[in-house]
Amino acid sequence: MRALVTGASRGIGLAITQNLLQGGAERVYASCRTPAAALHLQELQGEAGERLRIIPLDVTQAESRRAALDTLEREGGFLDVLVNNAGINPHPDEQELAAITEETMTAVLHCNVTAPLLLVKEALPLLRASEHARVLNVSSNWGALSYVVFGGWYPYCLSKAALNMMTKKLAADLRGDGITVFCAHPGWVSTDMGGSDAPVTPAEAAEGLCWLLRTGTLDMSGQFYDWKRAPHPW
Numbered sequence: 001m002r003a004l005v006t007g008a009s010r011g012i013g014l015a016i017t018q019n020l021l022q023g024g025a026e027r028v029y030a031s032c033r034t035p036a037a038a039l040h041l042q043e044l045q046g047e048a049g050e051r052l053r054i055i056p057l058d059v060t061q062a063e064s065r066r067a068a069l070d071t072l073e074r075e076g077g078f079l080d081v082l083v084n085n086a087g088i089n090p091h092p093d094e095q096e097l098a099a100i101t102e103e104t105m106t107a108v109l110h111c112n113v114t115a116p117l118l119l120v121k122e123a124l125p126l127l128r129a130s131e132h133a134r135v136l137n138v139s140s141n142w143g144a145l146s147y148v149v150f151g152g153w154y155p156y157c158l159s160k161a162a163l164n165m166m167t168k169k170l171a172a173d174l175r176g177d178g179i180t181v182f183c184a185h186p187g188w189v190s191t192d193m194g195g196s197d198a199p200v201t202p203a204e205a206a207e208g209l210c211w212l213l214r215t216g217t218l219d220m221s222g223q224f225y226d227w228k229r230a231p232h233p234w
């Protein structure tokens with residue numbers, strides 16, 4: 001398996017990278033904005049050797065996406081797994097109705113929705129060159145219309161709802177290419193974003209998400225799962 005993981009410097013993206021390597025992936029492209037500062041990935045490099053490639057990728061920058069995909073095209077020309085994990089979730093005070101600004105909305109939707117959509121579009125030649133390509137959009141229960149139990153958090157929740165719709169649209173468009181597309185809620189995970197009170201470890205979240213990447217079949221495409229491998233309500 002050849003995989004590209006976005007936002008792999010820390011948190012869930014780092015744990016997915018570790019899990020894929022432990023599961024025997026042929027190569028994982030662990031992408032991050034600043035490889036020189038990605039100390040956890042650098043530690044992994046020692047054990048994983050050439051199976052781990054740490055590459056620069058800011059998902060919001062077209063040139064950065066092009067450079068990353070050029071690397072994959074030069075080194076094999078196919079991609080079995082694309083994990084759209086990179087995401088931002090500003091401080092809650094900035095996400096209250098009274099505090100919303102055009103800048104915050106634009107930044108969150110750009111990173112959490114527009115960028116992963118463009119990355120899938122631009123990676124299509126690589127995904128089509130795989131026999132069983134899978135795309136995982138790391139979403140959230142906060143993007144589920146069935147789970148609106150509090151107000152606020154507008155940019156983040158709207159972005160994950162849009163990511164879920166994007167998953168269904170991509171699944172419909174790419175079924176004919178044999179490309180499976182999922183979205184998944186990783187749980188409330190103890191990362192910089194989730195905070196230290198969160199009950200799910202990054203490794204536990206990654207275990208469930210990577211199960212989808214290893215075993216997901218085309219008939220599961222367009223579905224929303226959780227980290228416990230169960231379907232998640234929309």
Ligand SMILES: NC(=O)c1ccc[n+]([C@@H]2O[C@H](COP(=O)([O-])OP(=O)(O)OC[C@H]3O[C@@H](n4cnc5c(N)ncnc54)[C@H](OP(=O)(O)O)[C@@H]3O)[C@@H](O)[C@H]2O)c1
Nearest residue numbers: 007009011012033058059086087140188189191192193194
């Ligand atoms: N933690 C939770 O409880 C939880 C729950 C539901 C969903 N999620 C989702 O899970 C995903 C990962 O979350 P996390 O908890 O691991 O968050 P995190 O600890 O804050 O890590 C976010 C990752 O995204 C990267 N990133 C941010 N903007 C980027 C950009 N423009 N280009 C490339 N990478 C970028 C960060 O890179 P830098 O190191 O360069 O900043 C970092 O690697 C997100 O999509 C999040 O919405 C998390």
